Amino acid sequence: MGEVEHGKGQDDVAEAVDEVMRLVIRHLTDHGGLTFAAIMCLGRLNRDGPVRLTTLGAAEGVSQPSMSQLVQRLERQGLVVRIKDPQDGRASLIAISDAGRVLVADRLRDRHDRLAELLATLSPEDDASLRLAMRVAGPIVRRLIESAHRPGTDATES
Known part of the structure; x- marks a missing residue:
């Protein structure tokens, strides 16, 4: 049961990251x-x-x-x-x-x-929530990037 919940959590994270990528690629990048x-x-x-x-x-x-x-x-x-x-x-x-x-x-x-x-365009509540989420997520994302750059990690092997 724990594996299913962990897998679902990973799916949620993957989906959120995909949404952020879509925002960056389609709406922020020229x-x-x-x-x-x-x-x-x-x-x-x-x-x-x-x-x-x-x-x-x-x-x-x-x-x-x-x-x-x-x-x-x-x-x-x-x-x-x-x-x-x-x-x-x-x-x-x-x-x-x-x-x-x-x-x-x-x-x-x-x-x-x-x-x-x-x-x-965000409400003050959404703005505050997003800022808090990014303060938490930012260091984690940086660690993921560092991990992806290390030779021999699964993140670099595709």
């Missing part, structure tokens, strides 16, 4: 002509700093040839640059450019502004 893979790549470079192409591809779950094509497109758009690897002068690292940083920052600000508009 892709601005970029593919989802490009957006994720720029976000990772912005957060983690310069990396080798193969490392970037592995982190994003993309083959090396596909990542190479994506990076070339982003280079042509001026959103990433190649820099010398300080550990190995023969190799290069992929880094986000200043224009890429501006784009990421603008997209984040736009997403936050749009969310603020939507939050303003």
Whole structure:
């Protein structure tokens, strides 16, 4: 009986997460002509700093040839640059450019502004409930993200 209740609880969480994703993807995100893979790549470079192409591809779950094509497109758009690897002068690292940083920052600000508009439509009670829920859920979600990034965890194996 405990397993059924636990499974139902997981279903409820999965359904709620799906709803949040739908809100973010459909109502808060303006892709601005970029593919989802490009957006994720720029976000990772912005957060983690310069990396080798193969490392970037592995982190994003993309083959090396596909990542190479994506990076070339982003280079042509001026959103990433190649820099010398300080550990190995023969190799290069992929880094986000200043224009890429501006784009990421603008997209984040736009997403936050749009969310603020939507939050303003809530009743004070719903607003307070959502804020409380997010204070509780936020650290848990961050731990899930960290767990998903660890090699050998079920979350990274699909």
